[in-house]
Amino acid sequence: MNGKENGGGSSRMTEDARITIAEFERIVEESLPLAAAWKIETRALHHGRATLRLGFDAGFLRPGGTISGPIQMGLADVAIFAALLGAIGPVPGAVTSNLSINFLRRPKPSPLIAEARMLKVGRKLAVGEVELYSEGDPEMLAHVVATYAIPAA
Amino acid sequence: MNGKENGGGSSRMTEDARITIAEFERIVEESLPLAAAWKIETRALHHGRATLRLGFDAGFLRPGGTISGPIQMGLADVAIFAALLGAIGPVPGAVTSNLSINFLRRPKPSPLIAEARMLKVGRKLAVGEVELYSEGDPEMLAHVVATYAIPAA
Amino acid sequence: MNGKENGGGSSRMTEDARITIAEFERIVEESLPLAAAWKIETRALHHGRATLRLGFDAGFLRPGGTISGPIQMGLADVAIFAALLGAIGPVPGAVTSNLSINFLRRPKPSPLIAEARMLKVGRKLAVGEVELYSEGDPEMLAHVVATYAIPAA
Amino acid sequence: MNGKENGGGSSRMTEDARITIAEFERIVEESLPLAAAWKIETRALHHGRATLRLGFDAGFLRPGGTISGPIQMGLADVAIFAALLGAIGPVPGAVTSNLSINFLRRPKPSPLIAEARMLKVGRKLAVGEVELYSEGDPEMLAHVVATYAIPAA
Numbered sequence: 001m002n003g004k005e006n007g008g009g010s011s012r013m014t015e016d017a018r019i020t021i022a023e024f025e026r027i028v029e030e031s032l033p034l035a036a037a038w039k040i041e042t043r044a045l046h047h048g049r050a051t052l053r054l055g056f057d058a059g060f061l062r063p064g065g066t067i068s069g070p071i072q073m074g075l076a077d078v079a080i081f082a083a084l085l086g087a088i089g090p091v092p093g094a095v096t097s098n099l100s101i102n103f104l105r106r107p108k109p110s111p112l113i114a115e116a117r118m119l120k121v122g123r124k125l126a127v128g129e130v131e132l133y134s135e136g137d138p139e140m141l142a143h144v145v146a147t148y149a150i151p152a153a
Numbered sequence: 154m155n156g157k158e159n160g161g162g163s164s165r166m167t168e169d170a171r172i173t174i175a176e177f178e179r180i181v182e183e184s185l186p187l188a189a190a191w192k193i194e195t196r197a198l199h200h201g202r203a204t205l206r207l208g209f210d211a212g213f214l215r216p217g218g219t220i221s222g223p224i225q226m227g228l229a230d231v232a233i234f235a236a237l238l239g240a241i242g243p244v245p246g247a248v249t250s251n252l253s254i255n256f257l258r259r260p261k262p263s264p265l266i267a268e269a270r271m272l273k274v275g276r277k278l279a280v281g282e283v284e285l286y287s288e289g290d291p292e293m294l295a296h297v298v299a300t301y302a303i304p305a306a
Numbered sequence: 307m308n309g310k311e312n313g314g315g316s317s318r319m320t321e322d323a324r325i326t327i328a329e330f331e332r333i334v335e336e337s338l339p340l341a342a343a344w345k346i347e348t349r350a351l352h353h354g355r356a357t358l359r360l361g362f363d364a365g366f367l368r369p370g371g372t373i374s375g376p377i378q379m380g381l382a383d384v385a386i387f388a389a390l391l392g393a394i395g396p397v398p399g400a401v402t403s404n405l406s407i408n409f410l411r412r413p414k415p416s417p418l419i420a421e422a423r424m425l426k427v428g429r430k431l432a433v434g435e436v437e438l439y440s441e442g443d444p445e446m447l448a449h450v451v452a453t454y455a456i457p458a459a
Numbered sequence: 460m461n462g463k464e465n466g467g468g469s470s471r472m473t474e475d476a477r478i479t480i481a482e483f484e485r486i487v488e489e490s491l492p493l494a495a496a497w498k499i500e501t502r503a504l505h506h507g508r509a510t511l512r513l514g515f516d517a518g519f520l521r522p523g524g525t526i527s528g529p530i531q532m533g534l535a536d537v538a539i540f541a542a543l544l545g546a547i548g549p550v551p552g553a554v555t556s557n558l559s560i561n562f563l564r565r566p567k568p569s570p571l572i573a574e575a576r577m578l579k580v581g582r583k584l585a586v587g588e589v590e591l592y593s594e595g596d597p598e599m600l601a602h603v604v605a606t607y608a609i610p611a612a
Contacts, residue, residue, distance in 0.1 A: 073223055098255050098404055104578055119599055125431075127602065272446055277608065278584075374493045375558070405562075
């Protein structure tokens with residue numbers, strides 16, 4: 001899925017991040033209290049890419065031991081936000097305009113890993129995708145595509 | 154949008170609900186602890202339609218006084234689940250396979266109303282849509298379409 | 307699904323159309339040759355609402371007598387474009403940024419009716435939904451939500 | 460986006476295709492006449508992965524020289540169908556139940572390449588994603604996620 005026939009991804013995606021993990025985590029604490037309360041951890045942050053981890057918490061469970069949908073959606077949303085700010089820096093006011101999630105497998109009661117990358121970062125709109133995994137398990141749990149509206153500079 | 158030219162909605166949608174509000178709320182308590190913790194209230198429950206209300210809680214807020222995305226997605230998901238069980242009864246094991254949300258306006262710090270209706274209830278798949286409002290305000294906040302996979306009987 | 311508890315839809319949606327059917331059909335002919343080739347007919351055009359009809363053509367068929375997906379997607383896209391221009395007038399350069407379709411039932415080999423309405427018309431983004439029917443049949447065939455990016459004035 | 464932290468993609472995806480390109484192209488000719496008319500070419504077909512090419516045709520153009528949305532959606536749909544049949548063989552009756560496309564950049568007037576991979580192939584539902592490119596250009600034009608309903612064996 002990396003467009004090898006076309007010579008690989010955009011060169012933009014290999015540039016350095018425009019925000020540090022510490023700066024991003026401060027923004028989450030200030031502007032996304034729900035995500036901060038879940039103790040989402042930013043593992044890696046690049047220009048248009050990010051890896052986040054959500055530690056396991058029994059309160060996230062659905063019966064049967066699976067992690068509830070809104071938790072997965074919330075994690076994915078923050079992961080794309082991280083990848084976006086990695087690309088544009090700490091621009092205030094970017095908001096999710098659309099999020100579409102496909103639930104593929106039931107998560108186990110273990111930490112979640114979110115791998116996000118931006119597909120496009122335009123002046124007004126940015127689109128990113130996220131893959132969710134149970135930590136240490138190669139089977140994708142959920143796939144998310146989301147659009148962010150970027151306020152005029 | 155109600156297909157007037159085509160003679161109105163499906164007659165199936167005017168039948169009685171196959172589950173009572175009390176039965177539905179018991180299922181939510183047992184199987185969706187997150188939704189139960191949020192104290193989502195089922196206001197109306199018909200065959201393929203439901204109205205739910207989420208009381209305002211300061212913990213749901215994002216800075217700027219708006220209600221966070223995962224809360225809106227979670228409420229919408231439960232509302233479609235209600236409309237679905239209204240159509241098929243207390244069938245165990247139905248799970249969301251896809252959810253797509255468009256955030257249209259920032260919610261005010263007030264209770265949310267979710268109006269759900271099923272677009273199709275098949276043997277294996279059901280599709281529903283939800284409109285979210287701030288209570289007492291006619292402007293739609295968010296629009297959700299979700300698909301549920303129904304286990305084989 | 308019309309938010310009765312909340313007092314009905316936005317008042318904006320009851321205003322007159324900002325474009326005539328003739329003007330809209332001229333724009334389609336100039337800018338959407340595929341849609342023009344299919345002979346899509348605009349039946350009604352209001353501020354943020356539109357009804358379009360696609361006459362039956364054997365070339366649209368899939369085996370089994372059903373109408374192929376891209377035809378349904380194309381019709382829905384044009385219907386939202388009509389509803390949008392009904393709301394904002396003949397603004398050049400609006401383009402679809404996202405389109406999500408749920409196929410609910412197999413269309414019969416008969417004309418299709420698309421009923422579109424805008425859910426939001428903002429300065430930069432507009433979101434609309436479309437219901438597709440076989441002419442004269444109340445069962446919804448497909449449901450579409452699409453986002454249009456509106457160029458800066 | 461390849462889940463490196465989780466040890467790579469599913470091993471299932473590296474198995475051989477359960478259908479040949481010739482068999483797949485025969486199915487397209489018989490069951491998707493629109494796609495056959497467009498002369499879509501299957502370049503590669505593996506278990507859960509496929510690469511398709513759509514030659515440039517002036518009839519696909521929108522003014523401004525860009526390729527119209529329904530053409531892109533149709534190509535993506537066929538590409539996921541190819542990747543799915545690569546995984547399950549020539550199972551009759553699989554149909555698209557949901558397709559969501561994000562248009563990222565305007566295509567140039569040149570051939571299109573679609574790179575599809577399945578994210579999940581279950582007994583009843585399969586989910587795949589597609590990336591669209593202009594041939595020879597690494598910038599993604601559009602990203603599609605689609606769900607197929609698989610008939611009971």
